[in-house]
Amino acid sequence: MHVEDVLKSRLDETQYRRLIAIENPMVHEFVAEYIALCDPASVFVCTDDGADLKRIREKAVELGEEQTLAIPGHTIHFDGYKDQARDKDHTKILLPRGVNLGENIESMDREEGVAEVRDILKNLMQGKEMIVRFFCLGPMNSAFTILACQITDSYYVAHSLDLLYRQGYEAFKTAPSDTKCFRIVHSQGELENCVSKNIDKRRVYVDVEDEIVYSANTQYGGNTLGLKKLSMRLAIKRASREDWLCEHMFVMGVHGPKDRLTYFTGAFPSLCGKTSTSMMTGEKIIGDDIAYLRPVDGEMRAVNVEKGMFGIIMGINSKDDPIIWETLHNPNEIIFSNILVADDRSTYWIDKDGPVPSHGFNHSGPWTPGKKDAAGKTVDPSHKNARFTLDLKCLENVDERIDDPEGVKVGGVIYGGRDSHAWVPVRESFDWVHGIVTIGAALESETTAATLGKEGVPVFNPMSNIDFVSVPLGLYIKNNLDFGARLSSPPLIFGVNYFLTDAEGRWLNEKTDKAIWLKWMELRVHGDADALVTPVGKIPRYEDLRKLFEDVQGKSYAETDYVKQFTVRVDAFTGKIKRIIAVYRNIPDTPAVVFEALQNEIDRLEQARAKHGDLLKPELFA
Ligand code: SPV
Numbered sequence: 279m280h281v282e283d284v285l286k287s288r289l290d291e292t293q294y295r296r297l298i299a300i301e302n303p304m305v306h307e308f309v310a311e312y313i314a315l316c317d318p319a320s321v322f323v324c325t326d327d328g329a330d331l332k333r334i335r336e337k338a339v340e341l342g343e344e345q346t347l348a349i350p351g352h353t354i355h356f357d358g359y360k361d362q363a364r365d366k367d368h369t370k371i372l373l374p375r376g377v378n379l380g381e382n383i384e385s386m387d388r389e390e391g392v393a394e395v396r397d398i399l400k401n402l403m404q405g406k407e408m409i410v411r412f413f414c415l416g417p418m419n420s421a422f423t424i425l426a427c428q429i430t431d432s433y434y435v436a437h438s439l440d441l442l443y444r445q446g447y448e449a450f451k452t453a454p455s456d457t458k459c460f461r462i463v464h465s466q467g468e469l470e471n472c473v474s475k476n477i478d479k480r481r482v483y484v485d486v487e488d489e490i491v492y493s494a495n496t497q498y499g500g501n502t503l504g505l506k507k508l509s510m511r512l513a514i515k516r517a518s519r520e521d522w523l524c525e526h527m528f529v530m531g532v533h534g535p536k537d538r539l540t541y542f543t544g545a546f547p548s549l550c551g552k553t554s555t556s557m558m559t560g561e562k563i564i565g566d567d568i569a570y571l572r573p574v575d576g577e578m579r580a581v582n583v584e585k586g587m588f589g590i591i592m593g594i595n596s597k598d599d600p601i602i603w604e605t606l607h608n609p610n611e612i613i614f615s616n617i618l619v620a621d622d623r624s625t626y627w628i629d630k631d632g633p634v635p636s637h638g639f640n641h642s643g644p645w646t647p648g649k650k651d652a653a654g655k656t657v658d659p660s661h662k663n664a665r666f667t668l669d670l671k672c673l674e675n676v677d678e679r680i681d682d683p684e685g686v687k688v689g690g691v692i693y694g695g696r697d698s699h700a701w702v703p704v705r706e707s708f709d710w711v712h713g714i715v716t717i718g719a720a721l722e723s724e725t726t727a728a729t730l731g732k733e734g735v736p737v738f739n740p741m742s743n744i745d746f747v748s749v750p751l752g753l754y755i756k757n758n759l760d761f762g763a764r765l766s767s768p769p770l771i772f773g774v775n776y777f778l779t780d781a782e783g784r785w786l787n788e789k790t791d792k793a794i795w796l797k798w799m800e801l802r803v804h805g806d807a808d809a810l811v812t813p814v815g816k817i818p819r820y821e822d823l824r825k826l827f828e829d830v831q832g833k834s835y836a837e838t839d840y841v842k843q844f845t846v847r848v849d850a851f852t853g854k855i856k857r858i859i860a861v862y863r864n865i866p867d868t869p870a871v872v873f874e875a876l877q878n879e880i881d882r883l884e885q886a887r888a889k890h891g892d893l894l895k896p897e898l899f900a
């Protein structure tokens with residue numbers, strides 16, 4: 279293949295000029311290679327210009343990939359019935375021969391994978407337009423910036439990318455010509471009723487050596503928005519080489535006394551409260567999903583890799599999520615996916631306020647309550663993983679420093695799990711190593727009714743990143759440990775758990791309590807609250823929480839509730855730690871300090887139990 283010949287013969291004059299205005303040969307080769315392989319009918323090189331972005335939006339509607347809704351700016355997109363979530367079985371990291379990431383990470387031989395997916399991509403864009411897009415991951419003109427080029431034949435995907443990522447055509451034009459960018463090639467493949475037809479040939483392969491992602495025969499955002507979790511795997515690998523971190527974390531600002539704003543990052547597995555924490559009323563959001571973290575002058579600095587939100591819509595209601603609720607009902611540019619559209623073209627999803635529409639359409643076609651699918655199963659109005667896509671700038675709580683090229687200084691790192699039995703609602707680690715090991719690397723989430731299989735089974739998910747880690751897990755943990763060692767003022771590390779229950783299985787906390795835990799963590803970062811030192815870390819004093827509940831929510835907080843919530847349950851904690859130790863025993867190259875810190879925690883718990891019994895009430899540590 280001769281790059282110049284392919285580009286000259288397949289791009290019209292305008293598109294050709296646009297492409298070669300970027301002087302990076304890597305980009306030219308990438309585009310030419312996939313024109314030659316996928317054989318599109320035409321090629322559209324999209325710049326950052328408003329007219330180009332408008333064309334993308336209009337084409338998505340014209341081709342039926344999106345439909346307009348009652349509120350101006352809102353559209354709906356449907357993925358195929360079996361294409362509405364990440365395909366974990368067919369998402370693989372491609373590895374050179376001899377490299378092994380261990381059994382927790384889906385991988386396959388690189389040569390085999392590339393050959394297979396190239397075969398699938400062959401001629402897959404025939405009759406369609408290839409769209410070439412340029413973006414910046416992280417803020418522009420910053421030490422954090424990574425440039426990314428995505429090719430897709432889906433206008434829905436191209437449109438979603440506009441809402442989620444910072445435009446990068448101009449940045450590509452001015453970047454040095456040898457800049458190494460992330461490259462993503464996606465084709466939704468053959469369509470039937472506007473959805474990908476050949477789901478059996480759905481593949482998402484991530485080549486972390488070459489920094490290329492291949493995605494075929496799928497539409498769902500998590501499989502096709504190459505800049506999201508797919509580039510995240512590339513970034514984790516690059517970060518591992520360059521001594522920084524890419525984490526599955528929100529970035530938010532929490533207000534303290536006298537308008538002080540303290541920034542936190544937070545990693546929570548799905549359905550553990552990540553978005554609702556980052557969207558806490560009265561606080562500020564920078565990002566809700568992916569952060570790049572770098573050590574700068576001894577501090578941890580964080581940026582949001584993205585600029586938009588691809589959020590789960592199930593359960594969003596006016597009481598618990600007032601800001602998102604408001605935004606979803608205003609004329610903003612929003613793409614809804616896999617929800618119900620009523621006859622008046624208003625929207626409905628599982629657990630939305632108000633009555634269920636008596637008639638409408640969703641991914642299954644015309645819908646009425648009680649509709650059954652071919653297998654006799656009731657069809658919900660919306661999919662459990664139905665989503666909304668929007669630019670964070672349309673949220674009133676977006677922080678003004680969202681695009682700060684320096685990032686923000688992180689005062690605290692939060693890891694949140696779903697744990698009925700052990701973790702107290704909030705605790706602070708003794709230090710960086712204790713926090714990374716006994717909180718971050720020990721993170722688990724219990725299965726819920728929203729996942730398949732038995733409920734309440736703890737699933738190991740270190741740093742909530744198990745699905746995305748692209749280096750051996752032991753190395754990934756080591757990178758996290760080393761990162762803190764390079765900081766002169768490392769952030770504090772906290773563990774939170776919004777799901778603790780009593781012996782009868784009743785939740786011990788209200789949904790709104792997390793606002794108070796955030797305020798307490800903010801005070802701790804500045805040394806403005808004391809803490810009680812327990813065997814598993816530092817917990818709040820009753821008096822400080824009582825005051826916060828009173829000042830922030832005007833609520834009285836009973837000491838009996840505090841005692842129930844913050845009693846350390848030795849059995850449950852040691853059981854959990856033993857489970858985690860067993861997992862790491864099977865992970866090669868786990869740093870020795872992981873086992874030491876976990877064993878020390880068990881020893882502290884056992885010693886306390888010998889003295890005080892299984893239930894360690896907070897008063898023991900006062
Ligand atoms: C997640 O599942 O963690 C998401 C959505 O943020 S996806 O893009 O599918 O990864």
Ligand code: MN
Nearest residue numbers: 526566567568
């Ligand atoms: Mn996520």
